[in-house]
Amino acid sequence: MYNKKFWKQLLIALALFLAGWFTFGQAQAQGKPEKTKVTIAVGGKNLFYYLPLTIAERLGYFKEEGLDVEIVDFAGGAKALQAVVGGSADVVSGAFEHTIGLQAKGQRYQEFVLQGRAPQIVLVVSNKTMPGFKSIADLKGKKIGVTAPGSSTNMMANFVLAKAGLKPSDVSFIGVGASAGAVAAMRSGQIDAMANLDPVISMLTQKNEVRIASDTRTLKDTQAVFGGNMPSGCLYASAAFIQQNPNTTQALTNAMVRALKWLQKAGPSDIVKTVPESYLLGDRALYLAAWDKVKEAISPDGMMPADGPRTAQNMLQQFDAELKGKTIRLEDTYTNAFVQKANAKYK
Known part of the structure; x- marks a missing residue:
């Protein structure tokens, strides 16, 4: 026959379990993506420049964050940008400097997770x-x-x-x-x-x-x-999309940061097994030799370097007439807030 002490301990344990379950449920509800189906436009998905995007997709990281992601591939980053500005895609996986050019035209777009810390071009x-x-x-x-x-x-x-x-x-x-x-x-x-x-x-x-x-x-x-750190591939979207869909943006960032961390530890064979066969362009050895040349360019954590936006602006000002005389608020072209949370979650 069980004594009173046993029943008391059992009830306390049950109460703690239910409290924890309730808290977990609340956290899940609070973090649910506002928009679960997301279209990402990219220009040249087979390139190493966009490899973190492919890894996040192929390893199911987007799905694990509660997202149904469709990736639409275009001939180049400018075409991918047109898709988002035109409304046929939600997010661009493309070059950071586009956010500066867009602001000069009165359109506010913001980078929220960096894929590359060197352009690889x-x-x-x-x-x-x-x-x-x-x-x-x-x-x-x-x-x-x-x-x-x-x-x-x-x-x-x-x-x-x-x-x-x-x-x-x-x-x-x-x-x-x-x-x-x-x-x-x-x-x-x-x-x-x-x-x-x-x-x-x-x-x-x-x-x-x-x-x-x-x-x-x-x-x-x-x-x-x-002349400085030059950010390259990233995920960016309109400021309105990010403001209206913070949980969706966080979920996208989480998946990408996981992919970046996977790439830091992956061996050549892991990458070859994960990417589509067509990416190898018929030459596996060449693909791996090329990867060895560019792997340093992949961001280890998705963070925008402090001098990155200024370097990108200086580059554009050398030839882009639309930037002349325009005041650019570089702090509006990117945010590290989502990346910081993702790095706290995925060590």
């Missing part, structure tokens, strides 16, 4: 059409391939040209995408130079088809080109 010159290339000035009057006009590859090329005294109008920019089409455009001689990313760049450099004119795949090279 490489400007290469064709050995076929420009065998005598000596300096950036030689590109005057030439055709330069970019993922899409107005994209981050276009911006990087504009910046490198500006440092050499050339204006965007001194060259012809041609959209070539971020996959096999870009490689084909270079090999066929349709373009004289190209600003693109890995694995596309590694496919061309391995056979000595191009020479590198400017490289931003490592932190050191990035700082040499831009």
Whole structure:
């Protein structure tokens, strides 16, 4: 026969259990995403630039945060941006500097989780059409391939040209995408130079088809080109979307931070097993060699570096006439609030 002490302890334990369950239920209710179906626009999903997005999707991190995410792939970041501004997507996985350009046009968009801490963009010159290339000035009057006009590859090329005294109008920019089409455009001689990313760049450099004119795949090279930390791929959305959907934004950030942390620990075989076969462009060894060149560029925690927004603004001001005379509130172009919570949750 049980004594009174036993029953008293059992009732206390039961009360504590129910109190904990109630608190847990409340926390769950408070954290429920306001919008569970989210469309993310991206320009060139196969690129390492966007690898954290693919990892979050393939490992089910979005689903575990209560989200049904649809990722729509475009030829370049400028096209992905148009999708969000036009209302056919909620969030962009794209270059941070677009938030600055949008603010100059009176539109407030905000970055909320960083994917890359270096742009990974490489400007290469064709050995076929420009065998005598000596300096950036030689590109005057030439055709330069970019993922899409107005994209981050276009911006990087504009910046490198500006440092050499050339204006965007001194060259012809041609959209070539971020996959096999870009490689084909270079090999066929349709373009004289190209600003693109890995694995596309590694496919061309391995056979000595191009020479590198400017490289931003490592932190050191990035700082040499831009003069500071240059943020790159990120998730950004309109300020209105973030304000109206804070729990959804937090859920997206949580999934992305988990993906970033997974990438910090993953081995080459883990990555190859996780990404779609098409990402390898038919050459697994090349894909892994390219990953080795860019892995330092992946953000370890999703945090925007303190000098990042200013570096991006300085870059744009070198060639973007729309920014001249405009006051940009850089503090409105990003927030680390969601990332800080995600890092507290996922160590």
